[in-house]
Amino acid sequence: MSDVLLDVRGLVVRYGKATAVDGVSFTLAAGEVLALNGPSGCGKSSTALAVLQLRRPDRGEVRFEGRRLTGLTERELRRVRPRLQPVFQDPYGSLSPRHRVRDAVAEPLKAQGRWDPSEGPARVAELLDRVGLDPSYGDRLPHELSGGQCQRAGIARALASDPRLLVLDEPVSSLDPSIRAGVLNLLADLRDDLGLGYLFICHDRAVVRHFADRVIEMRDGRVTSEWSPRPPDAALR
Template sequence: MNPLLEARDLVVRYGTRKVVDRLSLTVGAGEAVGLVGPSGCGKSTTARAVLRLLRPHAGSVRFAGVELTGLPERELRRLRPRFQPVFQDPYEALSPRRRVRDQIAEPLRVHGRWDGTDGPARVEELLELVGLAPVHGERLPHELSGGQCQRVALARALATRPELLVLDEPTSALDPSLRAGILNLLMDLQDTLGVGFLLISHDHAAVRHVCDRVLTMRDGKLLP
């Protein structure tokens, strides 16, 4: 079976330094793959490259058999609902001035999937899916805890029913008591939705708890 996400021989440079050095990885449909390593090893740059938020200097990224590396922006926009990011700091990822329910609805509006009848029901469904109550939808991000905000970020990422989430340190900004809740939620979402994950973290224990496979990165390369 072909992998859902396939990166081959990725190279990303900052100046003359190779931040990602001929890295290859795959994520299968419904699979949770961890990418771990110390700060500065190139994990987050790898996430941005596979999401096509930056162009690698060399190598290939394929999603569902489609080469993303040189794909025109119009065609890339059609694919983006199928693979979604979740970033480290939920407060930075969310607008401080917009209600939670409007931010969860935003991907549906952006990708032309919103309608006045089914849209609000989908937002309610997503709130419930990530363990939040309808009342949380009426609040602004600063009225929620960090853990609740990260649940909102997950709900927004799931709005378009993606096949893959790329999660870049999704628990590192949270207190230890909240991290376990988010990790357990990720496992529940994988079981319930069959969504695949590329989970990037410096926390080996957390990644082993959640993932089917764990890859270790250092100095821009995967360790054998």
Template sequence: MNPLLDVRDLVVRHGPRTTVDHISFDVAPGETLGLVGPSGCGKSSTAMAVLQLRRPAGGEVWFDGHELTSLNEKQLRPLRPAMQPVFQDPYGSLGPRHRIRDAIAEPLRVQGSWDRTTGPARVAELLEQVGLDLSLGDRRPHELSGGQCQRAGIARALACEPKLLVLDEPVSALDPSLRAGVLNLLAELQERLDLGYLFICHDLALVRHFCDRVAEMREGRIVRTTPAAPPSPPRSPAATPR
């Protein structure tokens, strides 16, 4: 199976400083790759470069058969709906003045695919898909909990039916009691929609629990990529239950 996302020798610079130094990784359809490392190691710079929100200084980003770094903004526009971000701050990413239903509808309007007849039903479907009551659509972000806001952010990311979500610390701002619910939601959505996830996090234990593979990043470089959890050793015949 060809990768959905294939990053090759990526370089990102902030002024004279190299924050991402020739890294390579890939994500298959329906797979979760965890990108883990300490603050300042280049994880978020990688996410921005994958999404082409920051243009890399070198390397290639292949997504769904297209090499993105060679495309101008007009050429990128039809590809953007298929790769969507979910950011760390659920309140800031939705916009404080927007009602939740308007924030979810915004990507459809930006892409020119909003329809007055079917649009409200699509927003209602998305709210239901992420486990939010339809009445919450009339509220603004400050009237929701952090977990509810992050669910709304996920609904917003799903509006244009993406193939890849770039999840940049999606649960680190949530209380521990809310994290499991959001992670379970992401797992359910992935199984149902066959989404690929680039899951960026600083918590190695969480990444090993949630992801299929783990790429560990230090000082702008990926130092190792491993399966998230080693397979269980086979049972000896004597231990096999009858």
């Protein structure tokens, strides 16, 4: 895991006079699961938003695949973002309730000018199958799916861009425990098959212990410690 995907140095994010992220630094390698762990309000999600440049940091530097993201224009960022994709906590909120699942998965391909009408539907079906959904689920609206199925559809949409890094912001915290392990196992398989790196935001220490390669603990916007749990637990499978 020597191929550094993400290099964050001295990240600071402020909301008015409140400092949400205060000098956070870390690196993340290709194929690595790096978890940000800590209580609610510790700055985990603000760090993730700054990494994605959805919230521009007030200070510090974010480099992805060696390229400095901080300071790029929105137009320049659009060329980078396909390789750096988010998966959010609320599976229903991340998909438009008016769009069928197949359209949601196809949207990144169309936005990036990569949609081929003759091959695109087969690509969408392939992506749905890859995340454990029957391609027929593409005809459904988000509210016709369970929470776990909807999160799988969100992962399929993220994969449509052929990313190298997924920023997973509490991706299983809203799911039932019986569904959670299945989604984590899917993410583990995708990491192994595609060589993806994950920035994994999670408040649940037990989940982090079983899923992450390295863990950064945060409190009050700062890094307080770093530790390495055992490899992903075979019991999750």
